[in-house]
Amino acid sequence: MDALVEAIGDLAVHGANVQPGQILGVTASIGQEELVHAVAGAAYRRGALFVDVFYYDPLVKRARIEHADPQTLGFVPPWYGQRMLELGDRESARIGFSGVVCPQALDGLDPALLGRDQLPWVSEITKVVDDRSTNWCGVACPHPRWAELVFPELPPGEAYERLRSELWHVYRLDEPDPKAAWDERVAALKASATALNERAFDALELSGPGTELRIGLLPTSFWQAGDFATRNGIRHLPNIPTEEVFTAPDPERVDGHVASTKPLVLRDGTIVRGLRVRFEKGVAVEIDADENADALRTRAASDEGAARLGEVALVDREGRIGALGTVFYDTLLDENAASHIALGNAYAFSAGEEDRRRLNRSGIHVDFMIGSPELEVTGVTRDGSRVPVMQEGDWRL
Amino acid sequence: MDALVEAIGDLAVHGANVQPGQILGVTASIGQEELVHAVAGAAYRRGALFVDVFYYDPLVKRARIEHADPQTLGFVPPWYGQRMLELGDRESARIGFSGVVCPQALDGLDPALLGRDQLPWVSEITKVVDDRSTNWCGVACPHPRWAELVFPELPPGEAYERLRSELWHVYRLDEPDPKAAWDERVAALKASATALNERAFDALELSGPGTELRIGLLPTSFWQAGDFATRNGIRHLPNIPTEEVFTAPDPERVDGHVASTKPLVLRDGTIVRGLRVRFEKGVAVEIDADENADALRTRAASDEGAARLGEVALVDREGRIGALGTVFYDTLLDENAASHIALGNAYAFSAGEEDRRRLNRSGIHVDFMIGSPELEVTGVTRDGSRVPVMQEGDWRL
Numbered sequence: 001m002d003a004l005v006e007a008i009g010d011l012a013v014h015g016a017n018v019q020p021g022q023i024l025g026v027t028a029s030i031g032q033e034e035l036v037h038a039v040a041g042a043a044y045r046r047g048a049l050f051v052d053v054f055y056y057d058p059l060v061k062r063a064r065i066e067h068a069d070p071q072t073l074g075f076v077p078p079w080y081g082q083r084m085l086e087l088g089d090r091e092s093a094r095i096g097f098s099g100v101v102c103p104q105a106l107d108g109l110d111p112a113l114l115g116r117d118q119l120p121w122v123s124e125i126t127k128v129v130d131d132r133s134t135n136w137c138g139v140a141c142p143h144p145r146w147a148e149l150v151f152p153e154l155p156p157g158e159a160y161e162r163l164r165s166e167l168w169h170v171y172r173l174d175e176p177d178p179k180a181a182w183d184e185r186v187a188a189l190k191a192s193a194t195a196l197n198e199r200a201f202d203a204l205e206l207s208g209p210g211t212e213l214r215i216g217l218l219p220t221s222f223w224q225a226g227d228f229a230t231r232n233g234i235r236h237l238p239n240i241p242t243e244e245v246f247t248a249p250d251p252e253r254v255d256g257h258v259a260s261t262k263p264l265v266l267r268d269g270t271i272v273r274g275l276r277v278r279f280e281k282g283v284a285v286e287i288d289a290d291e292n293a294d295a296l297r298t299r300a301a302s303d304e305g306a307a308r309l310g311e312v313a314l315v316d317r318e319g320r321i322g323a324l325g326t327v328f329y330d331t332l333l334d335e336n337a338a339s340h341i342a343l344g345n346a347y348a349f350s351a352g353e354e355d356r357r358r359l360n361r362s363g364i365h366v367d368f369m370i371g372s373p374e375l376e377v378t379g380v381t382r383d384g385s386r387v388p389v390m391q392e393g394d395w396r397l
Numbered sequence: 398m399d400a401l402v403e404a405i406g407d408l409a410v411h412g413a414n415v416q417p418g419q420i421l422g423v424t425a426s427i428g429q430e431e432l433v434h435a436v437a438g439a440a441y442r443r444g445a446l447f448v449d450v451f452y453y454d455p456l457v458k459r460a461r462i463e464h465a466d467p468q469t470l471g472f473v474p475p476w477y478g479q480r481m482l483e484l485g486d487r488e489s490a491r492i493g494f495s496g497v498v499c500p501q502a503l504d505g506l507d508p509a510l511l512g513r514d515q516l517p518w519v520s521e522i523t524k525v526v527d528d529r530s531t532n533w534c535g536v537a538c539p540h541p542r543w544a545e546l547v548f549p550e551l552p553p554g555e556a557y558e559r560l561r562s563e564l565w566h567v568y569r570l571d572e573p574d575p576k577a578a579w580d581e582r583v584a585a586l587k588a589s590a591t592a593l594n595e596r597a598f599d600a601l602e603l604s605g606p607g608t609e610l611r612i613g614l615l616p617t618s619f620w621q622a623g624d625f626a627t628r629n630g631i632r633h634l635p636n637i638p639t640e641e642v643f644t645a646p647d648p649e650r651v652d653g654h655v656a657s658t659k660p661l662v663l664r665d666g667t668i669v670r671g672l673r674v675r676f677e678k679g680v681a682v683e684i685d686a687d688e689n690a691d692a693l694r695t696r697a698a699s700d701e702g703a704a705r706l707g708e709v710a711l712v713d714r715e716g717r718i719g720a721l722g723t724v725f726y727d728t729l730l731d732e733n734a735a736s737h738i739a740l741g742n743a744y745a746f747s748a749g750e751e752d753r754r755r756l757n758r759s760g761i762h763v764d765f766m767i768g769s770p771e772l773e774v775t776g777v778t779r780d781g782s783r784v785p786v787m788q789e790g791d792w793r794l
Contacts, residue, residue: 023474033427033454040457044464051461052474055452057430060437064448067441077420077449079480086476 001038004164007173008139009038013046014179015137015237016093020047023092025083025134027120030057031101032141039095048093054083056120058105058269064117065109073116081124088128091232094136098332100146106269114270115298121267123363130348132228135236140332142167149329170241170320170333182240188318189225193245195397196223199387201379204312206339208375209259210276215312215341216253218359220352223247243319243336248350251308251360254279258341262327262334262369270295271329275368282308284343296366300343305362311342311350315371317393331367339371339390398435401561404570405536406435410443411576412534412634413490417444420489422480422531424517427454428498429538436492445490451480453517455502455666461514462506470513478521485525488629491533495729497543503666511667512695518664520760527745529625532633537729539564546726567638567717567730579637585715586622590642592794593620593711596784598776601709603736605772606656607673612709612738613650615756617749620644640716640733645747648705648757651676655738659724659731659766667692668726672765679705681740693763697740702759707743711736712768714790728764736768736787 012035018024024043028036040051064073087094106114128134147163148156168174175181206213226242229235260275274290284307287297300307315338317323322337344364351359377390379397388396409432415421421440425433437448461470484491503511525531544560545553565571572578603610623639626632657672671687681704684694697704710732714720718734725731741761748756774787785793 030427030430030452033456036454037456037460040460041464044460047466049465049469050472050474051457052476053452053454053457055427055450055454057433057450057452059430059434060448060450063434063437063441067438068446069444072446075447077447077480077483079476079483082479083474083476086474 002034004142004168004173005034006038007178008141008167008171009035010042011171011178011240012039012095012137012139013042015139015240016095017135017234017236018043018046018048018093019135019234021049023087023090024048024051025087025092025094026051026053027096028053028055028141029097029101030055031143031145032097032099035097035141043093054120058102061117061119061268062105062109065106065113070113070116073113076119076122080119080122084122084124084128088131088133091133091230094134096136096138097141098138098330099141099143100149100269100329101143103145103149103269111270111292111295112298114268115295115302118267118364126345126363126365132231132349135230135234136238137236138239138332140167140328140330150326166324166326170324172320182237186225186227186237186242189242189245190227192316192395192397193223193225195395196245196389199379199381199397201387202382203253203380204389205378205380205386206258206370206375207378208370208372211258211370211375213254213256213258213279215309216250217247218250218351218355220355221247221249222350222352224350239332239336241319241321241333241336243321244313244315246311246313248346248359249309249312250282250358251305251310251346252282254282254309258370260368260370261338261372263329264296264366264368265329265331266295266299266366272296284308299364299366303363305360306344306364308343308360308362309341310344310346310360310362310365311367313341314339314377314390316390316395317373322393334369335367338369339375339377340367340369342367399431401539401565401570402431403435404575405538405564405568406432407439408568408575408637409436409492409534409536410439412536412637413492414532414631414633415440415443415445415490416532416631418446420484420487421445421448422484422489422491423448423450424493425450425452425538426494426498427452428540428542429494429496432494432538440490451517455499458514458516458665459502459506462503462510467510467513470510473516473519477516477519481519481521481525485528485530488530488627491531493533493535494538495535495727496538496540497546497666497726498540500542500546500666508667508689508692509695511665512692512699515664515761523742523760523762529628529746532627532631533635534633535636535729537564537725537727547723563721563723567721569717579634583622583624583634583639586639586642587624589713589792589794590620590622592792593642593786596776596778596794598784599779600650600777601786602775602777602783603655603767603772604775605767605769608655608767608772610651610653610655610676612706613647614644615647615748615752617752618644618646619747619749621747636729636733638716638718638730638733640718641710641712643708643710645743645756646706646709647679647755648702648707648743649679651679651706655767657765657767658735658769660726661693661763661765662726662728663692663696663763669693681705696761696763700760702757703741703761705740705757705759706738707741707757707759707762708739708747708764710738711774711787713787713792714770719790731766732764735766736772736774737764737766739764
């Protein structure tokens with residue numbers, strides 16, 4: 001088996017912390033079979049009861065968007081959600097793969113129609129994450145077609161070698177003990193989260209090219225890093241790589257405008273480039289883009305909370321992704337290159353009990369990158385004083 | 398899109414007779430994506446509500462058999478069966494693909510362990526078929542790896558061309574109107590079934606090389622051909638190709654011995670060669686084989702009905718498969734080359750209401766081929782007279 005794929009599979013099972021006797025639900029795309037096999041082998045060797053793989057096929061979605069009755073595009077068979085809820089009820093492990101497998105799968109389709117079919121995303125994932133019933137991990141899967149998208153200027157074979165070499169570095173596989181390296185990095189991220197929690201800012205101000213945004217925080221908005229525990233205390237790393245510190249904002253107090261600093265790749269593969277969003281009193285009142293603005297507009301109109309923020313995340317420049325300067329067209333990687341915000345649902349555990357009802361609720365969660373070395377982040381305390389938080393990509397706390 | 402694959406996809410959707418507004422459940426293996434796309438396109442063009450594809454990955458099964466606790470190998474997550482039952486409750490369409498994609502996937506594994514994990518088969522399929530709630534069709538999907546198994550003496554490219562050319566013929570795609578050709582063939586099969594029903598034999602005697610078997614029939618054992626209707630009257634062709642006329646025997650009255658005339662390929666890909674079975678009072682009391690007898694023995698021991706017969710099928714030599722002389726290592730094709738019997742469950746609609754409780758019940762249904770040009774089939778009437786049914790592959794009724 002390919003050494004990179006095997007190492008990523010091992011990291012995914014380590015990150016999800018698969019327990020003996022657990023079911024492991026895997027969500028993969030057609031084209032990611034080898035990583036599925038690596039994960040299945042590693043999980044069964046750790047004593048998993050059953051590895052249940054759902055393979056998503058983007059070309060079946062294409063056939064649907066092209067030929068099905070547009071009025072039916074929101075339909076999802078009930079067993080998709082039931083599977084997810086039962087994975088939660090049984091306190092299972094979950095692993096999901098990102099990474100592009102077929103960049104042209106949805107080319108030329110009407111973005112408004114695409115926005116109606118959010119598969120492989122199912123809204124029941126939100127409940128399972130909020131319940132903290134599953135231990136899970138998402139990783140990005142290498143693929144030659146993805147490499148051609150990321151490095152279009154290189155011949156295909158070279159592009160794939162370049163992608164593999166960057167992933168090897170990004171996953172810290174060049175460290176003597178990659179798992180220990182991740183433990184160390186996550187500890188540093190948690191220290192930044194703790195410093196932010198101690199300040200208990202009332203708001204953050206973000207200022208940079210194309211961006212002047214003030215984001216209100218809830219009294220108990222709680223900053224976290226990528227080290228979670230289930231309700232039963234099973235620790236897990238939900239993303240590998242992870243380089244972010246994040247919380248949920250006050251969905252009523254977001255004002256100003258932002259410009260994305262990286263392309264946004266939606267879950268179905270649609271790429272939104274040159275995104276610009278203006279907020280008033282928490283609501284995204286204007287969404288523009290150079291490409292595929294409609295796909296995001298449709299999502300932002302899908303329910304009441306879809307046009308409000310559910311997350312704000314800060315990324316320093318110690319992470320290995322931002323330093324590469326590569327656009328991966330994969331949110332899991334790109335969001336860890338730069339500070340970002342997300343339209344839609346907030347994680348319930350991002351605020352204390354007393355503020356939980358005020359968190360944004362939605363069936364969507366769409367991250368987009370607004371960070372860059374030029375982005376300045378300032379904290380505003382409850383007494384109105386202003387404290388530098390991040391400048392030139394470095395923490396100032 | 399490949400013309401053969403597109404034509405098979407069209408035939409599958411025609412065979413299942415997919416209706417506007419129906420969900421279509423597809424079961425495919427990794428490696429059969431192109432046929433999935435052909436089927437999805439054809440189904441959505443006919444107005445399907447949703448095409449739900451389950452991709453089975455034999456290498457995930459391999460990881461399980463190799464590494465999981467052997468005691469857990471019978472476990473199936475409940476949502477596998479729930480999906481099947483809900484497809485039935487919603488009166489959906491179903492299409493399944495046979496055909497080998499990875500001949501070595503399960504090589505070298507313990508057949509007894511393999512017998513414990515019957516996926517992608519789930520026992521709930523039996524109820525859905527018996528309820529006649531879904532309109533369905535199974536077709537075989539071409540694949541280069543399959544061609545190498547069927548024609549090992551040919552260079553790989555030539556083997557695949559040969560397989561494609563034989564499938565083109567077997568699917569009657571060389572007829573001016575393949576769908577009309579299937580209508581005609583199914584009408585001829587129904588005429589043979591009607592002739593058998595008019596005789597209402599008490600038993601059949603099968604005699605040929607390695608085979609001397611007497612199979613009792615129930616008073617209302619009902620012979621059918623490959624043209625079904627759902628409880629709501631949606632006609633469909635459950636198998637394409639189909640060349641057989643079949644019924645369910647009396648599970649208490651089967652005596653003698655049989656030798657298989659083609660290799661038996663189990664659903665998980667295990668190949669049982671040189672199979673010999675001896676029956677006493679309906680029960681398979683001895684199961685021997687040159688290879689992998691244990692895989693079948695384990696299945697035959699899986700429940701009370703698993704060692705009794707649920708089907709007897711007669712195949713004449715008008716079919717196109719037998720004439721080729723090719724062993725396809727795929728039951729859907731090979732069973733239509735030759736007369737066969739099946740261990741395990743009987744289709745409930747194979748007998749009249751008054752005999753339905755006497756039909757064999759089991760969680761398995763395993764067909765194996767015992768027919769050849771040398772096989773003579775004799776009908777025994779209730780008054781004991783003997784009537785030739787099939788000689789040299791021709792009907793004698």
